[in-house]
Amino acid sequence: MKLEDILAARARIRRWIHKTPIMRSRQLEQLIGCELHFKCENLQKTGSFKARGVSNFLTSQTNKAAIYTTYSSGNHGQALAWGAREAGKHAIIFMPEDASPAKVAAVRGYGSQVVFAGLSSSDRFEACTAYAQKEGACVVPPYDNELIIAGQGTAMLEVLEEVPMFDAALLPVGGGGLLSGNAMVLAHQRSGSRVYACEPRLAADVQASLRSGTLQSIDYPATIADGLRNLSLGERNWAIVSRHVKEGLVCEEQTIRQVMALYGQFLKLMVEPSGAVSLACLWENRKRFAGARVIVYVSGGNIALPDYGKLVSQDELLTN
Amino acid sequence: MKLEDILAARARIRRWIHKTPIMRSRQLEQLIGCELHFKCENLQKTGSFKARGVSNFLTSQTNKAAIYTTYSSGNHGQALAWGAREAGKHAIIFMPEDASPAKVAAVRGYGSQVVFAGLSSSDRFEACTAYAQKEGACVVPPYDNELIIAGQGTAMLEVLEEVPMFDAALLPVGGGGLLSGNAMVLAHQRSGSRVYACEPRLAADVQASLRSGTLQSIDYPATIADGLRNLSLGERNWAIVSRHVKEGLVCEEQTIRQVMALYGQFLKLMVEPSGAVSLACLWENRKRFAGARVIVYVSGGNIALPDYGKLVSQDELLTN
Numbered sequence: 001m002k003l004e005d006i007l008a009a010r011a012r013i014r015r016w017i018h019k020t021p022i023m024r025s026r027q028l029e030q031l032i033g034c035e036l037h038f039k040c041e042n043l044q045k046t047g048s049f050k051a052r053g054v055s056n057f058l059t060s061q062t063n064k065a066a067i068y069t070t071y072s073s074g075n076h077g078q079a080l081a082w083g084a085r086e087a088g089k090h091a092i093i094f095m096p097e098d099a100s101p102a103k104v105a106a107v108r109g110y111g112s113q114v115v116f117a118g119l120s121s122s123d124r125f126e127a128c129t130a131y132a133q134k135e136g137a138c139v140v141p142p143y144d145n146e147l148i149i150a151g152q153g154t155a156m157l158e159v160l161e162e163v164p165m166f167d168a169a170l171l172p173v174g175g176g177g178l179l180s181g182n183a184m185v186l187a188h189q190r191s192g193s194r195v196y197a198c199e200p201r202l203a204a205d206v207q208a209s210l211r212s213g214t215l216q217s218i219d220y221p222a223t224i225a226d227g228l229r230n231l232s233l234g235e236r237n238w239a240i241v242s243r244h245v246k247e248g249l250v251c252e253e254q255t256i257r258q259v260m261a262l263y264g265q266f267l268k269l270m271v272e273p274s275g276a277v278s279l280a281c282l283w284e285n286r287k288r289f290a291g292a293r294v295i296v297y298v299s300g301g302n303i304a305l306p307d308y309g310k311l312v313s314q315d316e317l318l319t320n
Numbered sequence: 321m322k323l324e325d326i327l328a329a330r331a332r333i334r335r336w337i338h339k340t341p342i343m344r345s346r347q348l349e350q351l352i353g354c355e356l357h358f359k360c361e362n363l364q365k366t367g368s369f370k371a372r373g374v375s376n377f378l379t380s381q382t383n384k385a386a387i388y389t390t391y392s393s394g395n396h397g398q399a400l401a402w403g404a405r406e407a408g409k410h411a412i413i414f415m416p417e418d419a420s421p422a423k424v425a426a427v428r429g430y431g432s433q434v435v436f437a438g439l440s441s442s443d444r445f446e447a448c449t450a451y452a453q454k455e456g457a458c459v460v461p462p463y464d465n466e467l468i469i470a471g472q473g474t475a476m477l478e479v480l481e482e483v484p485m486f487d488a489a490l491l492p493v494g495g496g497g498l499l500s501g502n503a504m505v506l507a508h509q510r511s512g513s514r515v516y517a518c519e520p521r522l523a524a525d526v527q528a529s530l531r532s533g534t535l536q537s538i539d540y541p542a543t544i545a546d547g548l549r550n551l552s553l554g555e556r557n558w559a560i561v562s563r564h565v566k567e568g569l570v571c572e573e574q575t576i577r578q579v580m581a582l583y584g585q586f587l588k589l590m591v592e593p594s595g596a597v598s599l600a601c602l603w604e605n606r607k608r609f610a611g612a613r614v615i616v617y618v619s620g621g622n623i624a625l626p627d628y629g630k631l632v633s634q635d636e637l638l639t640n
Binding site (some may be wrong): 021027032042043047109261264265266267269270271301305306308309311312313 | 341343347362363367394429464534581585588589590591621625626629630632633
């Protein structure tokens with residue numbers, strides 16, 4: 001996989017996706033003590049960066065399938081449902097039996113069919129791949145795929161156009177699609193900027209992998225950051241992350257909730273728990289980043305409103 | 321007052337304020353049946369369009385005062401507190417004794433002094449003007465002032481750069497600063513686009529004024545849209561609104577709450593009740609606007625998080 005793949009992705013998906021805004025807040029900068037640039041992928045089509053990878057996958061396929069499918073409880077499934085509709089294709093999304101009604105409704109709202117398959121991620125993975133083999137459908141993997149990685153990496157090309165120089169970029173990491181694609185762009189185009197992988201402490205497999213130098217996995221992580229519950233990075237993702245990511249940072253669950261409230265208060269943005277993890281990690285490590293110019297990725301904003309209302313109302317605000 | 325005043329305002333305040341994004345949502349367009357362009361002034365500095373008028377006032381003053389003051393329970397006070405700090409001036413904001421702690425904290429957070437003065441708007445108006453006369457401070461009026469009107473009107477100049485042609489613009493109206501400035505721009509630059517004044521039905525003084533042709537006022541309006549509780553338009557505002565605004569639209573309180581939830585769900589934006597009124601009015605009149613290209617102003621996003629959480633969690637979503 002090469003930088004050229006990401007440059008090609010950008011040209012191909014330009015008319016599919018939003019160039020998302022980079023926002024700033026002087027009040028948050030004073031609170032945290034850094035110069036902050038927020039890359040707002042919660043304002044991306046479908047409410048998360050996942051629309052980038054999916055649209056690159058769908059526009060790159062040479063074997064044009066009639067049916068696309070994936071296994072997802074969250075944003076990747078919504079993105080494929082959206083992308084398939086845009087492409088005039090049919091999509092079937094395998095979801096867990098306990099998927100939130102809001103997420104099921106969102107997938108169906110884009111016109112896709114939902115199939116419920118067990119409760120674990122392996123249940124839906126197996127049901128999806130079995131279906132694809134039988135019906136000749138094309139599986140769109142959530143992160144361990146070069147087209148997906150290249151699509152997610154296009155976000156950093158946009159960042160570099162608006163913020164040419166910075167010290168650090170903080171990105172949330174689950175399976176590693178976003179992190180690996182964006183880290184690859186930086187390694188080639190701004191080797192002086194450091195990339196940090198951000199996770200809940202309850203799901204710190206990437207920090208452990210980077211520290212040990214070998215790919216680590218964890219047991220089912222009970223974090224509220226539902227987009228980052230993967231047990232480990234994908235293989236292709238780890239190959240890039242192990243080379244180009246400086247370090248893993250972690251944060252507490254309580255900080256994630258408080259940072260969601262900060263985004264509401266100061267940026268007027270609804271951010272889902274996974275999307276708040278990079279700023280939460282920055283907050284807990286703010287002394288190390290004092291005075292630095294930092295890119296903070298806000299990866300998504302998909303959360304049911306009653307859950308959001310509860311999460312942001314219950315906490316004291318962060319203060320220095 | 322002339323269009324040139326608004327053009328001059330734009331040049332003067334350009335480095336003070338954000339050019340706010342215009343957002344779209346295909347899902348909201350399908351739900352409502354129009355082509356929708358949202359002018360997101362909740363993403364403006366200080367969380368509302370009020371930063372425009374205040375910065376135009378402060379940069380236009382020929383008699384440079386040392387102290388600025390105003391009477392406000394809400395966004396205008398925050399904007400003046402912010403603007404005074406930016407200009408290196410002192411500001412004193414007269415607020416009601418029952419002002420929400422979040423709003424008091426926001427004004428103080430920008431470094432201004434808060435003085436509590438009674439409960440009614442006339443209490444704080446009188447206290448503020450008496451103070452200004454005694455101390456030689458400069459009063460910055462919230463809406464009935466040409467510099468304020470010109471500053472607010474700059475939002476429409478930005479709209480016209482991005483959306484050159486449209487059928488209708490829907491704006492919320494309280495005292496009329498935003499409505500009059502923006503209507504004046506459209507009257508001069510796009511006389512084919514119609515401007516609609518949007519209010520809660522509980523505060524429908526502008527609809528009554530436009531229907532009768534004379535300035536009407538109302539008793540204390542118990543709407544949740546706290547930014548639109550003015551008893552009537554200002555005189556300068558009415559002079560412009562009566563000439564250039566086509567019609568007043570109204571909406572129910574329940575629709576305002578439901579529209580706040582729609583903004584969260586589909587645009588990932590936190591919108592305060594007043595900021596949701598224009599889309600709420602469009603929703604209740606959607607048959608008349610079917611197929612039209614409509615500009616919808618989102619005027620602000622300042623609301624305490626616990627209040628927001630409660631307002632958006634309790635309602636059924638709107639469906640066609």
